[in-house]
Amino acid sequence: MLIQDIILWGYKMQEWVKIIIDSLKEHNISFISYVPDISIDKVTKEIESDPYFTVVPATREEECIGIASGSYVSGVNSAIFMQSSGFGNCINALTSLNLPARIPIPMFINLRGEIGEFNIAQVTMGRSTRPILDVINIPHVTLDNDINLHKKVSGNITLCYASKIPLAICLSPLLHGGKIA
Amino acid sequence: MLRYDVIKNILQTSNNSPVISNLGPTSDELWHITKELELLPRERNFYTYGSMGLCSSIALGIAINTNEKVVSIDGDGSLLMNLGTLSTIGRVSPDNLIIVACDNEMWAQTGYQPTATAFNTELENVSKFCGFKNTFKCTNIDEFKNIFENALKIKGPTMIVAKTKETGEFPEVTPVEPEFTTYRFRNSMLNNNEAKL
Ligand SMILES: Cc1ncc(C[n+]2csc(CCOP(=O)(O)OP(=O)(O)O)c2C)c(N)n1
Ligand SMILES: [Mg+2]
Numbered sequence: 001m002l003i004q005d006i007i008l009w010g011y012k013m014q015e016w017v018k019i020i021i022d023s024l025k026e027h028n029i030s031f032i033s034y035v036p037d038i039s040i041d042k043v044t045k046e047i048e049s050d051p052y053f054t055v056v057p058a059t060r061e062e063e064c065i066g067i068a069s070g071s072y073v074s075g076v077n078s079a080i081f082m083q084s085s086g087f088g089n090c091i092n093a094l095t096s097l098n099l100p101a102r103i104p105i106p107m108f109i110n111l112r113g114e115i116g117e118f119n120i121a122q123v124t125m126g127r128s129t130r131p132i133l134d135v136i137n138i139p140h141v142t143l144d145n146d147i148n149l150h151k152k153v154s155g156n157i158t159l160c161y162a163s164k165i166p167l168a169i170c171l172s173p174l175l176h177g178g179k180i181a
Numbered sequence: 182m183l184r185y186d187v188i189k190n191i192l193q194t195s196n197n198s199p200v201i202s203n204l205g206p207t208s209d210e211l212w213h214i215t216k217e218l219e220l221l222p223r224e225r226n227f228y229t230y231g232s233m234g235l236c237s238s239i240a241l242g243i244a245i246n247t248n249e250k251v252v253s254i255d256g257d258g259s260l261l262m263n264l265g266t267l268s269t270i271g272r273v274s275p276d277n278l279i280i281v282a283c284d285n286e287m288w289a290q291t292g293y294q295p296t297a298t299a300f301n302t303e304l305e306n307v308s309k310f311c312g313f314k315n316t317f318k319c320t321n322i323d324e325f326k327n328i329f330e331n332a333l334k335i336k337g338p339t340m341i342v343a344k345t346k347e348t349g350e351f352p353e354v355t356p357v358e359p360e361f362t363t364y365r366f367r368n369s370m371l372n373n374n375e376a377k378l
Contacts, residue, residue, distance in 0.1 A: 063263060063265055066239045072367070075246065075367055076246045095231075
């Protein structure tokens with residue numbers, strides 16, 4: 001890799017990270033719960049070092065849903081960061097808590113099982129994340145390029161609070177170009 | 182001791198504190214006892230109807246955002262489904278969170294099957310080693326009353342394992358729509374925090 005590429009790559013990462021963080025702040029989302037993912041880490045590291053945010057790392061993504069829902073019902077908007085395998089851990093919580101109780105939570109999900117995937121164990125959950133979201137009627141948007149990124153993130157969060165159901169913002173390796181782990 | 186007496190004592194002593202309840206008879210009894218005590222509509226009741234295991238996770242998310250005492254009335258089966266949340270609570274250590282685990286040593290509402298607390302799992306010790314500041318266990322209601330009165334005064338997180346018995350009867354399902362609970366609970370928290378709707 002050329003040195004210019006590395007600088008450009010770093011700049012691009014910062015741009016999408018910044019857009020996500022700015023969008024969270026625009027919507028007064030100051031409470032974050034997550035289970036780590038190496039690509040999502042580019043955002044969660046920034047969030048953890050920003051005093052605007054209260055951050056709760058959880059043991060399991062389903063737990064993130066409970067904690068973030070508690071935050072919303074106590075009056076503080078919340079969001080969740082996880083990878084697609086972790087979305088598999090959330091399905092019953094979403095369908096039996098957030099949908100019936102109308103608790104809107106934007107979920108940032110790093111999509112595994114996309115280009116560059118090397119781990120067979122990540123393929124099925126990664127590739128079925130969006131079909132499952134469709135079946136349970138949770139809207140989703142995929143970020144796989146830099147075009148209209150702010151509109152896609154912030155506009156969909158507006159929609160999330162208007163409709164009072166959760167929202168999935170799926171992140172593709174085409175966006176973050178990150179190493180997959 | 183009956184879960185009914187535990188819940189009644191919580192409602193009688195915790196003023197307007199947020200109370201989050203485990204799915205099934207715990208949530209249903211919470212509504213019925215609130216009615217009996219003529220406290221309806223108690224806006225700070227958060228009934229759950231599903232999301233088994235998340236009662237205390239929801240309570241954690243609430244506790245972080247308020248200075249009030251927050252009470253989670255959980256069950257042994259549900260806590261065992263999500264023991265990880267006890268370690269997260271130990272990690273975050275909110276001093277205003279009280280968990281009352283109604284430990285009947287069974288999944289009662291699905292047919293009284295014994296859970297692991299009927300064998301070798303001790304929820305108060307699990308909580309202690311997850312970092313809870315205070316852990317208690319009790320088997321009768323007078324003991325519970327003393328422990329809970331104290332728990333409202335001391336710094337948590339606090340785990341109270343109340344060993345409860347079943348009567349063989351369950352009350353009618355709570356007649357409150359979950360989305361109404363969300364709306365009402367959130368409004369009452371917002372008003373209290375003097376934030377705008
Ligand atoms: C994910 C999930 N698995 C299983 C069930 C079925 N179920 C509902 S309540 C319950 C038992 C809950 O046990 P506990 O928390 O001890 O409450 P108790 O019935 O003893 O009051 C089970 C297994 C469910 N609702 N959700
Ligand atoms: Mg039980």
